[in-house]
Amino acid sequence: xxxxxxxxxxxxxxxxxxxxxxxxxxxxxxxxxxxxxxxxxxxxxxxxxxxxxxxxxxxxxxxxxxxxxxxxxxxxxxxxxxxxxxxxxxxxxxxxxxxxxxxxxxxxxxxxxxxxxxxxxxxxxxxxxxxxxxxxxxxxxxxxxxxxxxxxxxxxxxxxxxxxxxxxxxxxxxxxxxxxxxxxxxxxxxxxxxxxxxxxxxxxxxxx
Numbered sequence: 001x002x003x004x005x006x007x008x009x010x011x012x013x014x015x016x017x018x019x020x021x022x023x024x025x026x027x028x029x030x031x032x033x034x035x036x037x038x039x040x041x042x043x044x045x046x047x048x049x050x051x052x053x054x055x056x057x058x059x060x061x062x063x064x065x066x067x068x069x070x071x072x073x074x075x076x077x078x079x080x081x082x083x084x085x086x087x088x089x090x091x092x093x094x095x096x097x098x099x100x101x102x103x104x105x106x107x108x109x110x111x112x113x114x115x116x117x118x119x120x121x122x123x124x125x126x127x128x129x130x131x132x133x134x135x136x137x138x139x140x141x142x143x144x145x146x147x148x149x150x151x152x153x154x155x156x157x158x159x160x161x162x163x164x165x166x167x168x169x170x171x172x173x174x175x176x177x178x179x180x181x182x183x184x185x186x187x188x189x190x191x192x193x194x195x196x197x198x199x200x201x202x203x204x205x206x207x208x
Contacts, residue, residue: 001033003086004205005127007097008198010135011168012157013142014187015194016095019135022195023093023202032206035085038095040073043080049073054154061155063109067116070101075123083127091206097129099174099182104156107170108163131205133198134175135187139168 008016020036027034040050052058053069074097085092098120106113137145143164146157175182185197 001089001091001206003089004091004202005082005086005094005129006092006202006205007094007099007129007132008135009096009099009103009132009171009182010187011103011137011139011142011164011171013145014135014137015145015191016135018191019187019195019198020093020095022191023199026195026199027091027093027202032091033089034091034093035081036093037077037081039077039097039100040070042077042082042094045080046073046077049076054156056153056155056158058155063105063111066109067101067105067111067119070105071119071123074098074101074120078124078127091202093202094129097132098124099132099134099171099178102174103167103170107173108159108167110166113170113173129181131201132178132182133201134171134182134184135194135198136184137187139164141188142168 008020010016017038024034024036039046040053041047049069049072053061053066053073082092082094098117101116101120102113105111106116143161146153175184183201185194185201187194189197
């Protein structure tokens with residue numbers, strides 16, 4: 001099998017982890033060589049950075065500091081886990097990547113997408129996903145799911161509705177900027193339907 005770098009994106013509450021875990025089950029059944037990972041995190045150093053970023057007690061964190069920490073975490077995760085897996089011709093399924101920083105820090109924090117892109121060019125070189133699945137939910141449904149299902153909310157979960165609205169709008173702009181790379185899946189449907197829609201996109205990419 002050829003190497004494939006596939007990312008799952010979407011606002012909070014879109015179901016990335018639930019979908020990814022179900023996809024992994026299907027990949028196992030088909031004997032597809034894969035790794036499942038996430039951002040921020042995925043390796044020890046990056047997980048430690050994740051803890052700092054998402055700790056709700058870190059209320060004084062500057063927006064640019066946050067953006068730089070995400071880029072640092074991304075770099076370590078990429079060189080330590082993602083690139084080696086791709087060199088072994090594995091399928092890499094990663095929850096979040098650069099698009100999240102563009103949406104959350106570029107738009108949500110209002111730093112600007114170009115500034116975030118510049119920071120991350122240094123972090124990732126030319127390593128971009130082969131394609132990205134965007135789990136599409138309305139901001140209202142996403143927040144409703146967070147409030148219903150997450151007992152321990154992180155520092156971003158508790159941000160204002162205006163922040164989450166900017167993130168959602170940011171994703172819409174990102175989708176327009178990368179129409180060939182980003183595939184949209186309606187994540188408001190039931191989990192099995194969403195997983196099947198995502199899996200079909202992945203299997204098509206494997207067969208190409």
